[in-house]
Amino acid sequence: MPRIQRYKKNTTGLQYKCNNCQKADEREQGEIKELRQKTRQSLYVHKARGFDSNTGDTTRYLMPPWGPMQDFALGRLGLTWFNWCAESICIGSRQTTSMVLYKVWKTLEADELFHTPQLTPVSDEQKRRAALQLIRYHQYKFYTEGTANNNYKRKTRTILTLNEAIAGVNMNLSVKFALGVSLFSNTILSLGTERHHHFSRAAWNGELLSAVALTEVGHGSNTKQLRTTATYDPSSQQFVINTPDFQAAKCWIGNLGKTCTYALVFAQLITVDGSHGLHAFVVPIRDPTTFLPYPGLILGDIGDKAGLNGIDNGFIMFQNYRIPRENLLNRTSDVTAEGDYETSFSNPEQQLGAALENLSAGRVGIMQESVATLASAITIAIRYSAVRRQFGPDPDGEELPIIEYEMQQWRLFPYVAAACALRIFIESFIDQYLECVEMSHSGAKLAHLDVQDMVKQDPAKATAHPWPNPNKACW
Ligand SMILES: Cc1cc2nc3c(=O)[nH]c(=O)nc-3n(C[C@H](O)[C@H](O)[C@H](O)COP(=O)(O)OP(=O)(O)OC[C@H]3O[C@@H](n4cnc5c(N)ncnc54)[C@H](O)[C@@H]3O)c2cc1C
Known part of the structure; x- marks a missing residue:
């Protein structure tokens, strides 16, 4: 027995014969004929309708395209079938x-x-x-x-x-x-x-266009230990964002290197009562007309990567950078104008889960x-x-x-x-x-x-x- 058997079409295109022993593959003739007829009908429908996103009928897209793959798509040919x-x-x-x-x-x-x-x-x-x-x-x-x-x-x-x-x-x-x-x-x-x-x-x-700025140089997976701070200042009703040192610089952030105008920044929220854990803030980053960063920010692109170089992954450090109190995402926790922290969670751990969910x-x-x-x-x-x-x-x-x-x-x-x-x-x-x-x-x-x-x-x-x-x- 030859190791590889190949069934070849005869002139009618419907019968398959083994190249080596010339025996017709009787088992599949009827099936192949039926499949071919059905596929031809589908291809006809496909061609006649063209691409129409308004119809809900997707079956025509699920038909194999005509071409060299056709024999494989229709069924067994030689040893390989799909x-x-x-x-x-x-x-x-x-x-x-x-x-x-x-x-x-x-x-x-x-x-x-x-x-x-x-x-x-x-x-x-x-x-x-x-x-x-x-x-x-x-x-x-x-x-x-x-x-x-x-x-x-x-x-x-x-x-x-x-x-x-x-x-x-x-x-x-x-x-x-x-x-x-x-x-x-x-x-x-x-x-x-x-x-x-x-x-x-x-x-x-x-x-x-925004970026999502969570990861820091010093911490990626262990988000609880992130060290960027957002300290509430009741006198101006603003949050003051700071990066204590280089380990706390936000890093790897997609869209931050060159193109985003806003970033969703995750930082430890601090009031006079102390630290309340990780919260999310909407932070303006660049002037949308000039694309230049605002004063108080040090940011840039991290450079070439092994792949995905169309994404401008960047880093950012904050130096007493002020944002309005209203920019805290406050569905579950908030800070009043006077500086009181209010939360719907009894367990502070739940705040972290809510922030990252x-x-x-x-x-x-x-x-x-x-x-x-x-x-x-x-x-x-x-x-x-x-x-x-x-x-x-x-x-x-x-x-x-x-x-x-x-x-x-x-x-x-x-x-x-x-x-x-x-x-x-x-x-x-x-x-x-x-x-x-x-x-x-x-x-x-x-x-x-x-x-x-x-x-x-x-x-x-x-x-x-x-x-x-x-x-x-x-x-
Ligand atoms: C291309 C790219 C784009 C990115 N874009 C963004 C972005 O837009 N915004 C953003 O905030 N971040 C972004 N990141 C950062 C990404 O979220 C972090 O790389 C990721 O969270 C992992 O953190 P880390 O690199 O510090 O790894 P580490 O936390 O240092 O972990 C290193 C290794 O240790 C393993 N490990 C760590 N802790 C444990 C544990 N407890 N048990 C078992 N294994 C553990 C990890 O699985 C990993 O394999 C990006 C990263 C890349 C590579």
Whole structure:
């Protein structure tokens, strides 16, 4: 028996024969014929309708494109086969998500500003391009006024879907938008009050770009030990922000190096009664007309990184820098004009949790961005392996695509599996995360929350499963 069998189409294009023994692959003939007919119909629909973001029908996007991958997508050919539809659903997630992904991808694909340059530009140019891309991205209005006004769960879900869509094609833009608009705006809405909402609106409208300044040189993970201070001065009704030494300089902060005009700064709040722990403040950083930093700030870009050089990660130190009392995000804790500290928490530890809760959404975004990168990379590698041909059973005959070789499969397939598995994990993780945050907003205790509890609370969850059943034909 030859190690590699290859079934080749006969002239009708519907029968497959083994290259070596000339025996027809009887088992699959009917199935292949049916699949081909269905796919042709779908492709016809695809071509006839073109891209129409107004229709809710996404099935046409889930059909394999016609081309060299077609035989692999349709079923077994030689040793290698893919369930194209199931794979694309795993990577593209649910159908509604897929629709958003394809809408964003199609739009950005048609815009030259988003094309990858042939040569990698120097990092300053990458930062300039990312800033221009952000402006253009705002103009496309993938999100609507309604998105910003939705409840926390729906809004965050939309933001994360958009984040995933951009991350698949342009990581710089995805991170820039996530930090400067969505994370900033979400934190304002959940930690701030009515008086801060104009900041959120301005960010969504592209009038303001922010940074989220938490990490310091001396502390990253252990946020409780952060040492930037915001001391309340009752005489001027202002907070005075200070960086005691270089270890307390905010560092690594995305968008801070060159482009943001505001930053969400996390600092230890101090009144005459002492320190009250980490709180978030909206801090003006640059003049929006000149982009020069305000007096009292020492800031700059941290320079070239191993990657993601379109993001201007920066550092900042505060020297008696004053901001109005109203810039404290005060939904859970506040300082009166006279300087009295008021909080809704009996346990000061809860204040830290409340201050940082929203930043977890940013961490979820990082998982999405990482998996989107893996999915893009493995898609490129698989496509290349399906069209690149080397050697074959007959030295003078047709060569085989290299994906038919076990060594190539051994190298690539684990990453296809990883991309699918991680994608599925993130999707269910996001559901549970959003549920937890919503429960915490409503004051519910999370101590005993586990998956079983969540299933019990919502029986629909026990049966609902958004993923394709691998035992069923996906057509
Ligand atoms: C590209 C990039 C962009 C960033 N952007 C921002 C930004 O916009 N805003 C911002 O505020 N910060 C930003 N950061 C900083 C980032 O949030 C921190 O790097 C992160 O929180 C980790 O902190 P650290 O680097 O100080 O690591 P450390 O806290 O020093 O940790 C170092 C290692 O020790 C491990 N470790 C630490 N404590 C424990 C423990 N208790 N148990 C087990 N392991 C432990 C960590 O997992 C890690 O592997 C950015 C960082 C990078 C690399």
